Amino acid sequence: MNLALSPSRRARVGVYRVGAWVLALRIGFVATVLLVWASVSGDLVPGWRAMPRALLPSPGEVLGGLRAYAQSGDLVADAFYTLSEAAGGLALAIVTGIAVGVLFAYVRLLGQAAEPLMVAFNAMPRYALAPLFVIWFGLGMASKIALVFFAVFFVVFFNVYQGVQTIDRNWVRGIEVMGGGPREIARYVILPYVVSWVVAALRTSIGVSLGVAVVGEFVGSVQGLGYRMVISVGVLDTPRTFAIVLILAAVGYTIVSLAAAVERRLLRWQRET
């Protein structure tokens, strides 16, 4: 069963160059979507809109919502709150995922014993346990950090666990022949290899952690982008809801691009075909 993302396969999905024509078409595509949106929501034809503001605010109204949100001072605080939850859970998941993955791969009996349970956990929709986590860890950050950790840990674990098992025996033998011991084997073979598998899982994991933090806030929170979204929907302040969706998209796009750049840099030793 291959649950891990192979580093080489992930490395191929990068930013690639496109011609001027494709670029023009892309811009045209976005412009068309915006135009249709603006025309049915009252920005183009004053006094006429196909849908009420509460259902579909116009682009201008969303910008207004964004401005109001930023001026209230909540935006930065909320974004920081949600990003902290995502980053905290992700960092915990990476550290423990590596530790447990290496441990289970080397202590074969332990790995074999735990494998079915790990597969079962990996297969279930873990964010569905959000309400439970809020009961256990409260409305603050802790419950969302725990939820993000729970969601991402298994991805990192399986990548490391299966990665370590594909270490070429002759890589290790090469170090042994040179007179190297376990420390050199760990330093030159195991560590770089494991890191490459974690990096391969990083991009997906970042996206998942942000999404899970927001979903966790839907269920129960006192701050954060997800929390603010639920409130704005409750009072039918849809311009603000849309503004938050835009923020999430921008933040997600930025950090995933950053992760992709890190990945390209760290995994440049891999075959690009």
Added chain:
Amino acid sequence: MGEGLRIEGLSLRFGDLLVLDRVDLEVGEGEFVCLVGPSGCGKSTLLNVVAGFGLPGNPEIEGTVRWQSRVIRSHRDWRGELGYVFQRDNLLPWYTLEQNVLIGLRVRQVPPHEAIHRARQEITRVGLGGFERHFPHQLSGGMRQRASLARTLVYGPKVLLMDEPFGALDAHTRMHLQRELTGLWTEHRTTVLFVTHDLSEAIILGQRVVVLSNRPGRVTAEYCVPFTYPRDPVELQGRKEFAMLQAEVWSRLAEEFRRADLYLLRERAP
């Protein structure tokens, strides 16, 4: 010869399967010996036992391996005096050529400045100057085997085990590397045990050719190769003495290959 590499009464079995049967083999210090035999006769296993690697499947091993009268039970007993070139290169794919060559020196704690100097020198010696910053996947099969050779020779091992290092290369590249290997050996005079299933390669390279029988592997014959070093494979293969020696060894080896085929047929029969 006495003080070189001595393999005495080495037997190895996996349960009921006897792979090596009382193998006796001596490689004198500074000698180049080639070991030939049909596929599956345990040549690689023999090298792995000599190297002291942990083998999968926990085989029973009898007999002794000695280097300069020191008994070798594990790779640790070599104390870093061993070099091993594998059939498939085992360069670490996340390091550049230069970093790969440096590892052996780093493990030995050679000062960084000297290490880099020696690594570059060795890379140039095997003809890879200019490729220091390339990753293994950017090198061809022949270049990767040269790199493996550089990575091994750079730390000056006293014994070199080679397991069909040119087996996966095309004929042209193989001949190039054979000539270069005899050239390097003329310089270094390392003790070499070279395993191959290619008889002409064995005669091109070795001072002595040892024939291992079909499974269970044991030494059935050995031949001295009279040619001087460095050797040129193309010129050598044109000589009458070469052809005669090859015919002589082949008459012995052919029987082992035939038995190996029969054995495989029998194994596959329902």
